[in-house]
Amino acid sequence: MEIAGFIEALRRDGEVLVDSSVRAGWDTLVPTCPEWRVRDLVAHTGSVHRWAVGYLDGKTEGRPIEICAPDDVDALADWFREGHLRLLNRLTTAPADLECWTFLPAPTPLAFWARRQAHETAIHRVDAESALGGRPREFTAEFAADGIDELLAGFHVRSRSKVRTEQPRSLLVQTTDTASDTGQPSAWLLHLSQEPLRVEQLTDTGSVSADCTISGSSPTVYRALWNRGRYEDLDVTGDPSLVELWRRTSAV
Known part of the structure; x- marks a missing residue:
């Protein structure tokens, strides 16, 4: 943007x-x-x-x-x-x-x-x-996807991030409404370990696999990752404990 x-x-x-x-x-x-x-x-x-x-x-x-x-x-x-x-x-x-x-x-x-x-x-x-008590006004897909990118590839690659795992794990975050031809990331592969997150920004997931994958519209993912939305509104596959880990430890 x-x-x-x-x-x-x-x-x-x-x-x-x-x-x-x-x-x-x-x-x-x-x-x-x-x-x-x-x-x-x-x-x-x-x-x-x-x-x-x-x-x-x-x-x-x-x-x-x-x-x-x-x-x-x-x-x-x-x-x-x-x-x-x-x-x-x-x-x-x-x-x-x-x-x-x-x-x-x-x-x-x-x-x-x-x-x-x-x-x-x-x-x-x-x-x-x-x-x-009302339903929040919706974000544009472009703005929400940028916010996901700032949170994941900006905040959580810093040493102060508390999103850590004892054993290496991976979490794939995907948006379903971001065009890959814009050059803007539409997916983020999070490598979790005892060290700060390592994040790969992707425009095409191709054959990427992960221990857990969450996907949905950019605004829905944006709100959820900031713990302002419901993960029940997203498609979650794989190990759900990584979603719970994010909920517990990702506050900025």
Whole structure:
């Protein structure tokens, strides 16, 4: 996806997130994040937006995310909208050759932050919709497949990933709605061991085999891998213990 596509997704999902949160109510529990109420969800996402703006302003050293939301819940929606708009403006006006801190591979720092904030907001938009009790607005196949790729080939190849097995195992993740001629991965072969994941990005599974295979539409797989969807909605073959392992250990 292009940077402009990520920015537009971020714009839409941020608006849906805050609108759904206001309608759900600040004290409503978030089913997809049981430790949070809606106010915690909005405080977290709004703080992440402001954290990202710091790097888009040129910060070159990583620092922890600090929750900086107002204590007054009546001010929370406007506070979120202001930070969301500031993030959108920074992404839109930042120079293409921006140099700043990042933490996952990307063509450029600007491309990294556009992608990361789009998916951060998308997943938390699903959280807000779960609190409201409605069916989440569907993702496009292109966006969802990109989010799968970021999660598997970005986050979980890092040393901090807890998805490990004592004996080498393999898990194949496939999407059924991603065209192979786009060059975008439509399958990911995960090699699990006592070391961090090794991930093969595939455009054609051909004769690939694995101990367990999960497949489905890109949006369904995207939500499931982020533990925001039901694995019952996917086609799972082989050893189901690897799906349970992912559920238990894959939180980012």
